[in-house]
Amino acid sequence: MNLVKLVKLLVVIPTYNEIDSIASLTSQVLSMPENVDILIVDDNSPDGTARLVKEIARAWPDRVKLIERTKKTGLGGAYRTGFSWFLTQPQYTHLVTMDADHSHRPQDLATMIALLTSSNSSKMPGADVIMGVRWMPGGAIVNWPKSRQRLSRMGTSYARWALKLPLRDLTGGFRIYSRTLLEKIRIQSVSSEGYCFQIEMARAACAAQALILESPITFVERTSGVSKMSRGIVIEALFKVTRWALDSRFKPNADKLHYVK
Ligand SMILES: Nc1nc2c(ncn2[C@@H]2O[C@H](COP(=O)(O)OP(=O)(O)O)[C@@H](O)[C@H]2O)c(=O)[nH]1
Numbered sequence: 001m002n003l004v005k006l007v008k009l010l011v012v013i014p015t016y017n018e019i020d021s022i023a024s025l026t027s028q029v030l031s032m033p034e035n036v037d038i039l040i041v042d043d044n045s046p047d048g049t050a051r052l053v054k055e056i057a058r059a060w061p062d063r064v065k066l067i068e069r070t071k072k073t074g075l076g077g078a079y080r081t082g083f084s085w086f087l088t089q090p091q092y093t094h095l096v097t098m099d100a101d102h103s104h105r106p107q108d109l110a111t112m113i114a115l116l117t118s119s120n121s122s123k124m125p126g127a128d129v130i131m132g133v134r135w136m137p138g139g140a141i142v143n144w145p146k147s148r149q150r151l152s153r154m155g156t157s158y159a160r161w162a163l164k165l166p167l168r169d170l171t172g173g174f175r176i177y178s179r180t181l182l183e184k185i186r187i188q189s190v191s192s193e194g195y196c197f198q199i200e201m202a203r204a205a206c207a208a209q210a211l212i213l214e215s216p217i218t219f220v221e222r223t224s225g226v227s228k229m230s231r232g233i234v235i236e237a238l239f240k241v242t243r244w245a246l247d248s249r250f251k252p253n254a255d256k257l258h259y260v261k
C-alpha cells in the first residue's frame with residue numbers, strides 16, 4: 001500500500017512595492033484546493049504594500065502572515081527572514097518561494113505540489129526540492145524581452161557549468177523546499193543578497209545531497225509595478241559564482257562544510 005504523506009505548505013512571497021498585484025495574488029493562492037498558507041516579507045515598501053497586506057491578514061488571520069523589515073536589503077535577506085520564520089512553525093512541511101508580481105502562476109504551483117505528493121507517496125523518500133523550470137519541455141517565458149531572456153539563460157548556463165550543478169533553471173525563484181532539507185542547511189550561510197540567492201540555495205541543496213525534481217513552469221512578465229533587477233544583482237551573481245567555482249576546485253568539500261549542519 002502507498003501511504004500518502006500529508007503536506008502543508010507555507011508560500012513565502014517577498015515584496016517591494018507590489019501594491020498592484022499582492023491582493024489578487026494572495027486571493028488566487030488562498031483559493032487553491034491545496035493546503036497552503038502565505039507569509040509576506042515586505043521591506044518597508046513606500047507604496048503601502050504592507051498596509052494592504054495587514055488588511056488581508058485581518059480577513060485571514062490563520063492563513064496570511066506579514067513580516068515587516070525596516071529597509072530594503074535585497075531578496076536574499078527577505079528570504080532568510082522568511083525561511084527562519086518557517087523553521088519556527090512546525091505545522092508546515094514545505095516552504096514555497098514565489099514572486100509577488102504574477103510571474104509565477106498558481107496553476108504551475110498546483111502541478112509542482114502534485115509532483116511533490118507523488119514523490120512523497122512512492123516508496124522512495126519524497127523530493128527535497130521541486131524546482132520550477134522555464135527551460136525544459138513544457139516550460140515557457142511570456143513577454144520578456146530577448147535581452148532579459150538571454151541574460152537569464154546565460155546566468156543559468158554559467159552557474160551550471162562553473163558549479164557543476166545538473167539543473168536546468170538556476171536563477172528562477174519558483175520552488176518548493178522540504179522542511180527536512182531546510183533543517184539540514186545553515187540558512188544564514190546562504191548569504192547572497194540579490195537573486196544569486198536562488199543559485200546559492202541550489203548549491204546548498206546539492207551539497208546536502210537533496211533529491212531535486214524539476215517541473216515545467218510558464219513565467220509571465222509583470223504587467224504592473226517595476227522589476228527590481230539591477231546591474232549590482234548581476235555583478236554579485238557573476239562574482240560569487242566564479243568565487244565558489246574556484247573554491248570548490250581547491251577545497252572540494254567546501255560547500256558541504258559551509259552549508260550543511
Ligand atoms: N522584500 C523584498 N522583496 C524583493 C526585493 N527585491 C525584489 N523583491 C521581490 O522579489 C520578487 C521578484 O522581483 P522582481 O522585481 O519581479 O524581479 P524580476 O522578475 O527578476 O524582474 C518580487 O516579488 C519583488 O517584489 C527586496 O529587496 N526585498
Ligand SMILES: [Mg+2]
Nearest residue numbers: 099101103222
Ligand atoms: Mg518579476
